[in-house]
Amino acid sequence: MRLTRYFLPVLKETPAEAQIVSHRLMLRAGMIRQSSAGIYSWLPMGYAVLRRIEEIVHQEQQRAGAIPVLMPTIQPADLWRQSGRYDAYGPEMLRIKDRHERDMLYGPTNEEMITEIFKAYCGSYRDVPKMLYHIQWKFRDEIRPRFGVMRGREFLMKDGYSFDVDHAAAIHSYNQMMAAYLRTFERMGLKAVPMKAESGPIGGDHAHEFLILAETGESGVFLDRTVVDLSLGGTAIDFDDRAQLQDIFDRWTAPYARTDDTHDEALFHSMVPEDRRVEARGIEVGHIFYFGTKYSEPLQALVTTPEGEKVPVHGGSYGIGVSRLVGALIEANHDDKGIIWPESVTPFAVGLVNLKQGDAAVDAACEDLYAKLAAAGLTVLYDDTDERAGAKFATMELIGLPWRLTVGPRGLKSGVVELACRRTGASEELSPDAAVAKLRAIYTGL
RNA sequence: CGGGGCGUAGCGCAGCCUGGUAGCGCGUCGGUUUUGGGUACCGAAGGCCGCGAGUUCGAAUCUCGCCGCCCCGACCA
Numbered sequence A: 001m002r003l004t005r006y007f008l009p010v011l012k013e014t015p016a017e018a019q020i021v022s023h024r025l026m027l028r029a030g031m032i033r034q035s036s037a038g039i040y041s042w043l044p045m046g047y048a049v050l051r052r053i054e055e056i057v058h059q060e061q062q063r064a065g066a067i068p069v070l071m072p073t074i075q076p077a078d079l080w081r082q083s084g085r086y087d088a089y090g091p092e093m094l095r096i097k098d099r100h101e102r103d104m105l106y107g108p109t110n111e112e113m114i115t116e117i118f119k120a121y122c123g124s125y126r127d128v129p130k131m132l133y134h135i136q137w138k139f140r141d142e143i144r145p146r147f148g149v150m151r152g153r154e155f156l157m158k159d160g161y162s163f164d165v166d167h168a169a170a171i172h173s174y175n176q177m178m179a180a181y182l183r184t185f186e187r188m189g190l191k192a193v194p195m196k197a198e199s200g201p202i203g204g205d206h207a208h209e210f211l212i213l214a215e216t217g218e219s220g221v222f223l224d225r226t227v228v229d230l231s232l233g234g235t236a237i238d239f240d241d242r243a244q245l246q247d248i249f250d251r252w253t254a255p256y257a258r259t260d261d262t263h264d265e266a267l268f269h270s271m272v273p274e275d276r277r278v279e280a281r282g283i284e285v286g287h288i289f290y291f292g293t294k295y296s297e298p299l300q301a302l303v304t305t306p307e308g309e310k311v312p313v314h315g316g317s318y319g320i321g322v323s324r325l326v327g328a329l330i331e332a333n334h335d336d337k338g339i340i341w342p343e344s345v346t347p348f349a350v351g352l353v354n355l356k357q358g359d360a361a362v363d364a365a366c367e368d369l370y371a372k373l374a375a376a377g378l379t380v381l382y383d384d385t386d387e388r389a390g391a392k393f394a395t396m397e398l399i400g401l402p403w404r405l406t407v408g409p410r411g412l413k414s415g416v417v418e419l420a421c422r423r424t425g426a427s428e429e430l431s432p433d434a435a436v437a438k439l440r441a442i443y444t445g446l
Numbered sequence B: 001c002g003g004g005g006c007g008u009a010g011c012g013c014a015g016c017c018u019g020g021u022a023g024c025g026c027g028u029c030g031g032u033u034u035u036g037g038g039u040a041c042c043g044a045a046g047g048c049c050g051c052g053a054g055u056u057c058g059a060a061u062c063u064c065g066c067c068g069c070c071c072c073g074a075c076c077a
Helices: A021-028 A044-063 A077-083 A111-121 A167-187 A225-229 A242-253 A265-271 A322-332 A360-375 A389-399 A409-413 A432-443
Strands: A032-036 A039-042 A074-076 A094-097 A103-106 A130-139 A154-164 A192-196 A206-213 A219-224 A257-259 A277-292 A302-304 A310-312 A314-321 A350-354 A380-383 A403-407 A417-421 A427-430
Touching (some): A044 A154, A044 A167, A044 A322, A077 A103, A111 A130, A111 A154, A111 A314, A130 A167, A154 A167, A154 A322, A167 A192, A167 A206, A167 A277, A192 A242, A192 A277, A206 A219, A219 A225, A225 A277, A277 A322, A314 A322, A350 A389, A360 A380, A360 A403, A360 A409, A360 A432, A380 A389, A403 A432, A417 A432, A427 A432
Parallel strands (some): A192 A257, A350 A380, A350 A403
Antiparallel strands (some): A032 A039, A074 A103, A130 A154, A154 A314, A192 A206, A219 A277, A277 A314
């Protein structure tokens, strides 16, 4: 993409309304534009990151055996009356009427709807286990939206739902999602720690929240340092292997890790030696829980067992805050100059900077690199504007592309370009072809 | 929803107390200059001063009402 043809409305100054760093940087980098309180348009740069995050979530969900669907944003109120949540949900739920005065709502979540779908088609133990998920916009009319996309009213969420014949099978589904989430967040370069959670308004008991540690986190967290160092690394996971998944579950949930909602100071001290105790702040980016028959009973989602008995299915629900992750990633990856995208979610693999637009040799070298990078399968943002070097560098640093390839007359005289790493600030001079090869190597396997 | 603050050019702000036909910086456009870290200078465009009512000869400024946004708190992916 050529910057002269792109839409990248960067801001030199920080808009007054933005308080936290991710919100400020998203506005300055031209990623989002506020429409009203807690509701945003996603501009090209922001949308690109959002789609990359979505793609990772899709891949890891399906790897774990979940099946993608797409349910509507607008739901009929009757469905929620059946589960009893129409009245229970409160003013957070946006209630609307259609032209026939029928009560509708903009869905804050989809348990009722997915249960209704399951019930319509699945009635036998042979139909389970099933794990369905979708990535869809939700609306919760928060009293006070804030922090940009981290706490918006409209937000993009992955929510998945498991259906199993009994408790033991449901726990396996739960463990599948636990492993899928660990993989998902690791791929994004995030340290997300599963923490024991309260069941919350949805009910149930087997529940964990995934939090990434960040100074601006909304929750206080208390944890054993050892859990932060756990990593799946290249572990091959067989999602049908109950023992392996149970082992992963055990390893990640054994160390003490809780938010201030569930924190138990005495237990914390008894379980964790002082030198391993960490008190920090965290941002919740995912939530998994087993809720048993909470929805299947009132909605009469039953399956027949091999013995011919009809039993309510055991359900679990698994959320990832996809749009929130954009903000959370920035909270975890930035410096005083701007954003630093991990390679796995960056909107462009590399920024190509032409230091002397209009100079025949430099233009030609840039065009050549632009074509070769594209041929190597890399996405490129080519700054072909006639801005000065300082302005171009500042913009590249602000928008956070992980690698910058700088081409100028000075280096070109000796046949080199500069490849700079956004995260470390390190740079090296090498031939254009070597730069392409190095970038290709960096991005291989992501 | 309780408490506080703010709505003036695309963005950041001054002007309001003490009414008199709207200003600064950045950005944008044109020109000169500069050319490896947000260059300097010259010129220009751009605003029913959030909306409505009132007071007044006259309202960005005073009064009342409404709307929107932000911050603290309770609530949440």
